[in-house]
Amino acid sequence: MKTFLITTLGCRVNQSESEALAAALEGVGLIPNPDPCAVDLCIINTCAVTSKAAMQSRQAVRRMIRSHAGARIIVTGCNAQVAFEEMASIPGVDAVILQSEKERLPDIVSEMRKNSRPAPEGMQLPENRRPCRSSVDPIHFKNRARPYLKIQDGCNAVCTYCIVPRARGPGRSLPPPMVLQRLRQLKDAGYPEAVLTGIHLGSYGSDLENGMGLVDLLQEITSSNAPERIRLSSIEPNELPDALIELAAASKTGPTRICPHFHLPLQSGDDAILRRMGRPYNREMYRDRVLKILSVLPESAVGADVMAGFPGETESAFERTLSFVESLPLAYLHVFPFSPRPGTPAARFRDRVDSRTIRNRCRRLRDIGRAKRARFYAAALGQTVDLVMERKTRFQTGFCRGISDTYIPVWLKSDTLPAGMTATARIDRVEGSFKVFGTVVQENALTGTLPVRPDF
Numbered sequence: 001m002k003t004f005l006i007t008t009l010g011c012r013v014n015q016s017e018s019e020a021l022a023a024a025l026e027g028v029g030l031i032p033n034p035d036p037c038a039v040d041l042c043i044i045n046t047c048a049v050t051s052k053a054a055m056q057s058r059q060a061v062r063r064m065i066r067s068h069a070g071a072r073i074i075v076t077g078c079n080a081q082v083a084f085e086e087m088a089s090i091p092g093v094d095a096v097i098l099q100s101e102k103e104r105l106p107d108i109v110s111e112m113r114k115n116s117r118p119a120p121e122g123m124q125l126p127e128n129r130r131p132c133r134s135s136v137d138p139i140h141f142k143n144r145a146r147p148y149l150k151i152q153d154g155c156n157a158v159c160t161y162c163i164v165p166r167a168r169g170p171g172r173s174l175p176p177p178m179v180l181q182r183l184r185q186l187k188d189a190g191y192p193e194a195v196l197t198g199i200h201l202g203s204y205g206s207d208l209e210n211g212m213g214l215v216d217l218l219q220e221i222t223s224s225n226a227p228e229r230i231r232l233s234s235i236e237p238n239e240l241p242d243a244l245i246e247l248a249a250a251s252k253t254g255p256t257r258i259c260p261h262f263h264l265p266l267q268s269g270d271d272a273i274l275r276r277m278g279r280p281y282n283r284e285m286y287r288d289r290v291l292k293i294l295s296v297l298p299e300s301a302v303g304a305d306v307m308a309g310f311p312g313e314t315e316s317a318f319e320r321t322l323s324f325v326e327s328l329p330l331a332y333l334h335v336f337p338f339s340p341r342p343g344t345p346a347a348r349f350r351d352r353v354d355s356r357t358i359r360n361r362c363r364r365l366r367d368i369g370r371a372k373r374a375r376f377y378a379a380a381l382g383q384t385v386d387l388v389m390e391r392k393t394r395f396q397t398g399f400c401r402g403i404s405d406t407y408i409p410v411w412l413k414s415d416t417l418p419a420g421m422t423a424t425a426r427i428d429r430v431e432g433s434f435k436v437f438g439t440v441v442q443e444n445a446l447t448g449t450l451p452v453r454p455d456f
Contacts, residue, residue: 001040001113005033007060010047012197012233016148018045024106042068046077048167050339054079065092076102078167145390145419151179152198160278163341171203183226192422193229193388202239215243222251231259237289238281249296259405260300267307269324270317301331301406306365309338309358311349331376333369335362377430384426391419410438
């Protein structure tokens with residue numbers, strides 16, 4: 001085997017891990033995807049968060065087998081963990097690697113390269129618990145100007161609908177010195193922004209002996225040699241203290257700024273449904289967190305996850321969610337239908353909502369989400385924003401796209417701004433399906449040269 005291809009499904013943590021795997025495979029001599037039609041090794045990093053994600057994972061495996069005849073096929077990720085037998089039974093799969101062994105994948109591949117025969121189908125490796133690690137150099141990112149840095153893995157929560165603790169295991173945190181080291185490396189390589197991600201980010205530090213939590217870590221980050229912008233991925237509303245919000249506000253004048261962008265999962269605006277979901281907050285706590293953010297950082301983008309059709313969600317419970325979401329000054333919504341996952345308590349709940357009703361509720365929530373996004377973008381018209389230019393765009397020749405600290409994608413009429421450059425732009429107009437256009441006010445020099453890698 002000389003060449004490899006990685007397909008990734010699911011969350012930012014999975015994407016971060018795929019980036020790390022790609023770098024590690026290059027470290028043992030493999031070349032990433034120079035010719036997709038002639039790849040020797042295909043790795044599918046799967047997702048299991050919903051039944052649809054699990055189905056898409058199976059489809060991705062079968063698609064890889066069909067389109068890459070003769071290639072070794074390795075399946076890993078969350079669906080490999082929770083549906084091992086199912087994934088291993090797919091004809092053409094050479095190995096299924098559990099989560100706890102994912103970081104050993106380069107060694108496993110090296111052994112497979114030495115072996116002239118394929119690995120036995122469904123090779124299961126012994127499971128064990130390992131600390132959260134970032135054992136490979138995180139600077140080799142696939143066409144990404146804003147890399148994801150995984151600082152936490154696993155989850156100790158008991159949400160009744162969620163299979164992630166089964167797929168990821170207990171919560172583990174990357175030790176602070178290693179976080180700071182990785183951020184320094186990203187800064188030195190020229191990355192202007194890093195996204196801190198984790199399965200349960202707000203619980204960062206709960207397993208560390210030094211007692212350092214997320215706020216303590218962020219305090220060190222903002223005063224260290226880190227990229228100019230630090231963005232937080234999803235964080236639970238009950239794990240967002242005033243101190244974190246105030247630190248984000250104070251960081252606006254420092255060398256490293258915490259982006260005024262907070263994604264707070266809501267799931268339901270009905271307290272009875274929240275209790276049945278096992279969520280550790282109520283709607284008033286959630287409202288308090290949103291309003292606190294906007295009182296301290298009025299320019300912030302606050303987004304939410306909302307689930308439609310959880311078992312027992314009556315029409316009146318859904319209407320309470322609808323009115324609650326409408327009343328909040330949110331910038332956007334991510335809407336999901338309830339998906340029963342085998343092995344979770346909610347999968348056994350009897351009072352299911354029918355699929356037609358769920359689809360209708362999702363549609364109504366998404367309509368509200370689109371209206372909120374439109375208002376948030378309209379409020380930004382005429383503002384001057386700092387952008388990090390991205391590697392890839394899909395609009396048209398002559399335009400490039402940057403992301404503001406409030407997570408607004410802004411298209412600029414230029415194709416000369418390299419990925420990783422920061423630019424200051426004025427937001428001029430919003431067209432069609434939320435395409436925001438701006439004019440460059442100032443181009444800022446790159447602080448380094450971002451590595452260029454082909455897709456994997």
